[in-house]
Amino acid sequence: MVFELRIYHANDGKLDALLARFRDHTMTIFKRHGIESVAYWTPTDEPLAGKTLVYILRHPSREAATANWAAFHDDPEWKQVSAASEVNGKLVNNVESTFLKLTDFSPKI
8 A cells, every 4th residue: 555645736826726626526537547535635824825735645556556547647537627627727837746655653544
């Protein structure tokens, strides 16, 4: 089991549209491709407040994560949703991804 920390830095004024895309579409498509959502956050402090989405995913392995992401990016519904949500400009200017493993003293999640 591995976890993936993802941080999306939204373009100015685009965080609400990004959150709506996740709420209305992305999470459902993730689930279809075996990408398990753990939790989603938006920072409350500057400089990230109002322009950042932070979330954690759970994958059975790094190999599964790679395969699931490939399937997600090839999904016709995702391609349509992504294009439609960015008709007035890209929502995100930078995505950070870090894979994590639990320490032996961490509470189990």
